[in-house]
Amino acid sequence: MLNTSNNNTRKMIVIHGGHFSSLAGFYEEISSVMMKNADWKVGTLDGFDDILYGGFGVFENKEEIEIIWKESQKSKENLGFNATREFYENKIRQGKPFNIELIQQKLNDLLEGKGQTLFDILMEIIESHTNITLTLE
Structure with missing residues (x-):
């Protein structure tokens, strides 16, 4: 090292x-x-x-x-695309206390190739x- x-x-x-x-x-x-x-x-x-x-x-x-x-x-x-999509979809499914609109926007950005992955x-x-x-x- x-x-x-x-x-x-x-x-x-x-x-x-x-x-x-x-x-x-x-x-x-x-x-x-x-x-x-x-x-x-x-x-x-x-x-x-x-x-x-x-x-x-x-x-x-x-x-x-x-x-x-x-x-x-x-x-x-x-911790790339698939894990991130699943992460956002789980939060959307859970609903409160998460800001669903914000998370949906982050998911849309990811799906459009311009969002951040978990990594x-x-x-x-x-x-x-x-x-x-x-x-x-």
């Missing part, structure tokens, strides 16, 4: 794409590597975003982190945290 950073204080977290093939599996993987001693698990996109702020998992608030996502191409496929959404969430460096392998 190469750490190309000169900053040796950066904490490294490894996500193994080989360990999961669904969003639920991703949450399990994230919970096991980032929430080792916490008494709750990640189960939503918002929850994933929340733990990236730090302070209640394996790293502190604003701590410099490097996430290495192994087998990211497999994850990109697993894209996860990338965007990670990249929104300036203290986190992401390396896809």
Whole structure:
């Protein structure tokens, strides 16, 4: 594992794409590597975003982190078009408390080839945290 950073204080977290093939599996993987001693698990996109702020998992608030996502191409496929369509369709079927109009629009965008996949959404969430460096392998 190469750490190309000169900053040796950066904490490294490894996500193994080989360990999961669904969003639920991703949450399990994230919970096991980032929430080792916490008494709750990640189960939503918002929850994933929340733990990236730090302070209640394996790293502190604003701590410099490097996430290495192994087998990211497999994850990109697993969390691609089909998984995303299913994700939105399930929310629409559930109805409240979800904003059905917004979700339907996101589904329509996806079907038209201009929407984000779950993988894209996860990338965007990670990249929104300036203290986190992401390396896809």
